Amino acid sequence: RYTCGLQEIRFRIGRPVLFYIDGEEWFATEDGSLQKTLQPTLQWIASRKEILQIIQHICRYSMYAYEEELGKGFISTAFGCRVGVAGEVLMGTDGSVKNIRCISSLNIRVAHEAKGIAGAVLPYLYEEKKLCSTLLISPPGCGKTTLLRDIIRMVSDGNRLAGGMTVGVVDERSELAGCCDGIAVNDLGMRTDILDACPKAEGMQMLVRSMSPDVVAVDELGREEDFRAVESVIHCGCRLIATAHGNSVEDILNQPFFQKLKKMEIFEKYIVLGDRKQIGIIKGIYDEKGQKW
Secondary structure (H helix, E strand, C coil), rough: CCCCCCEEEEEECCCEEEEEEECCCCCCCCCCCCCCCCCCCCCCCCCCCHHHHHHHHHCCCCHHHHHHHHCCCEEEEEEEEEEEEEEEECCCCCCCCCEEEEEEEEEEECCCCCCCCCHHHHHHHHHHHHHHCCCEEECCCHHHHHHHHHHHEEEEHHCCCCCCEEEEEEECCCCCCECCCEEECCCCCCCCCECCCCHHHHHHHHHHHHHHCCEEEECCCCCCCHHHHHHHHCCCCCEEEEECCCCCCHHHCCCCHHHHHHCCCCCCEEEEEECCCCCCCCEEEEECCCCEC
């Protein structure tokens, strides 16, 4: 009865195990039940041994094989779940993060497939049956990845506003499709091609060169190296659907990366989401100049 709205499970050595369900915090007890209030005599305190066992199981008992992912601060699992890690950072000779060892914290983020939630957003994505390049903006934990997943499905399959389109997805963290052995577990539509565990910048250019998509979709856009890839997508006549972290359109457009995209009017629509407890709540819609629509 607890799992239907489960969003995150957090383990920290020597601290209570916490579950986040429908935006609310619950404390885990040693007998497996959940309590709204902290009960020191019953609480489940995570141990180093338990965290090591969990991370070894996630890595299929071969942590060396996941060293590159650990260096990025997370591990992607089958079915689209992502496990964030924190601990002692091991630096490489070039100054980059090589690995994280002596792991002390885990954040297990549970992916959700919520079919139909994009229905309320669809009318804002189209103008005269033409899909607009759109950026979805929201703070972390407000469901923009879940919403993007359903938008991809409905654009790919076709919907009440327009027919189906070929969609290319760069799923860098394996969250959108939840691929297992290259096969998507989540439904991203019948006309969707997926590059799993591929960096966004390289993946966008690969899709344009090889898969001839009508639409390219990516999650959490914003690194400087993504800029040229975005340019290539738009210059090839593709539509772009992406997400970004932010509390408002002003937050986003004040960032140098997005200032460039605004100047080029890459995105025709900016949709700002809110309300952590419910996915797809629209706070504001803006045009290509960042003006309220």
